[in-house]
Each structure stands twice: as C-alpha cells, then as structure tokens.
Amino acid sequence: MQLRHYLFIGTLNPLLERLARGDADLVSSYTNAFAFTQLCGVLCAPWNGLILDRHKRGKAPRPDGALGALADLRASVLSLAVTVTQCVLFSICAAVPVLPVQFATFVLQVISRSFLYGGNAAFLAVAFPPQHFGKLYGLAMALSALVALLQYPCVALVRGPLRGDPFYVNVGLIAVVLVAFVSPVVVARECRRRAKELEAAGTPLAAPPGAETPTELPH
Incomplete structure (x- = not known):
C-alpha cells in the first residue's frame, strides 16, 4: 500500500499532464487541489483511532488482561479491513483515465494514507x-x-515499454493491494483461536447481564 501511495505521488504531474492534454493552467489547478487535500490529512488522522477504540466507549469498563487484549485485537480487524478497502478504492480511482475522477483520488489518497x-x-x-514495539515498528518501516x-522499475516500465500509459501498472498494483485483505482475515482467525483458548480455560468472554463493576468501599 505504501508503494501505491509513493508511486501515485511520484507520477502525479505526468499523470495530470497526460489527462489534461498539456493544459498547464488545468494541471496547476489540480496540483493545487491535491496540495489542499494533503493539508486536510490532519483532520483524518483520528478517524482510525475512533474505530479502534469503539469498544471502549460503552458504559461497561474495558476488561483487563487477556480479555482486554482480545477486545483490542478484535477492534483492529475492522480497522485493517477499512484501511485496505480505502486503498483499493484509491487505486481504482487512480487507474481511471478521467481527469475529474482525480478529485476523488486525492480525497481517498489522503484518508487512506492517514x-x-x-x-x-x-x-x-x-x-x-x-x-x-520499537523493534517491530522499525522492521515494518524497513520492509x-x-x-x-x-517504484523506480515501475516508472521505468511506464516510460519505456508501456510508452507512458500506466494502465497495466495500475491494474497490477490493484491486484497487489487486494492481497492485503489477507491481514484482517488472519487477525480475525487469531481472535477466534484466542477466544476458544479462553473459553477452554473457563474464562467468560462477556460479562453476565446486570453485572456491575464493584466499587471500592471507604476504609
């Protein structure tokens, strides 16, 4: 998905020039629109956190220990699925050779990146x-x-054998991004496995109806 974002940003000007048929004023207006949407990225940043924390906004307190970790992991399944879906939609819009569609591409790109x-x-x-966390985050960024x-051989492929037409590269990137749906599926299976282990250990996965958190009595 990061490759898709980098390649789009790196080839944005040639893409706009080709779709605008060399109209410099039109390219400039679309470039300004893209820059404006990038500034709006800060507004999109908290949205994924709202999805991840949606199970913590109820009246019942978040369970501790293994149950709390399982609840957090279950919340991440929807977050991962939404992230991949956004990137797929962004990739599809980027592959459409229609200039007005690129406004939707700009919006989806900044949301997907956030x-x-x-x-x-x-x-x-x-x-x-x-x-x-530090080791895994560094490893993820390095990979x-x-x-x-x-992105460099992709650009060379477009400029060389494909003669400036990125259609086949875009289709290939859509197919690669679709593979990322494996991630939420694997996490969902892991959640089911952990839930079965907790049930086998006799740990209730949900509080009984009417159960309340005991309050601490004053000394």
Whole structure:
C-alpha cells in the first residue's frame, strides 16, 4: 500500500499532464487541489483511532488482561479491513483515465494514507507485547521502504515499454493491494483461536447481564 501511495505521488504531474492534454493552467489547478487535500490529512488522522477504540466507549469498563487484549485485537480487524478497502478504492480511482475522477483520488489518497500509517503503529501496539514495539515498528518501516523501491522499475516500465500509459501498472498494483485483505482475515482467525483458548480455560468472554463493576468501599 505504501508503494501505491509513493508511486501515485511520484507520477502525479505526468499523470495530470497526460489527462489534461498539456493544459498547464488545468494541471496547476489540480496540483493545487491535491496540495489542499494533503493539508486536510490532519483532520483524518483520528478517524482510525475512533474505530479502534469503539469498544471502549460503552458504559461497561474495558476488561483487563487477556480479555482486554482480545477486545483490542478484535477492534483492529475492522480497522485493517477499512484501511485496505480505502486503498483499493484509491487505486481504482487512480487507474481511471478521467481527469475529474482525480478529485476523488486525492480525497481517498489522503484518508487512506492517514489510516495506513496510524493504523500500522496502533496495530503493532495492540497485537504484540509493548517491549517489542520499537523493534517491530522499525522492521515494518524497513520492509515497507524496501518494497517502495519498486517504484523506480515501475516508472521505468511506464516510460519505456508501456510508452507512458500506466494502465497495466495500475491494474497490477490493484491486484497487489487486494492481497492485503489477507491481514484482517488472519487477525480475525487469531481472535477466534484466542477466544476458544479462553473459553477452554473457563474464562467468560462477556460479562453476565446486570453485572456491575464493584466499587471500592471507604476504609
């Protein structure tokens, strides 16, 4: 998904020039629109956190220990699925050779990017022990940077054999991004496995009806 974002940003001007048929004023207006949407990214950043924390907004307190970790992991399934879906929609819009469609591409790109980077760090904090967060985050960034290097052969492929037409590269990137749906599926299966282990251990996965958290009595 990061490769998709990098490649879009790196080839934005040639894309706009080709779709605008060399109209410099039109390209400038679309470039300004893209820059404006990037400034709005700060407004999109908290949205993924709202999805991750939706189970903490009820009246019942968040359970501790293994039950709390399972609840957090279950919340991340929807976050991961929404993140991938946004990137797929962004990739599809970027592949449509119609200039007005690129307004939707700009919006989806900034939302998808906010979900991608914020959700990546949040998922690592939820799914793994906190003492490994720094190592895992650094590893994730290093691997994504290596994959992002593929943007250079992709650009060379478009400029060379494809003669400036990025259609087939865009279709290939859509197919690659679709593979990312494996992530929420794997996490959902892990949630079911942990839930079965807790049930086998006799741990109730939901509080009984009418149960209330005991309050501490004054000394």
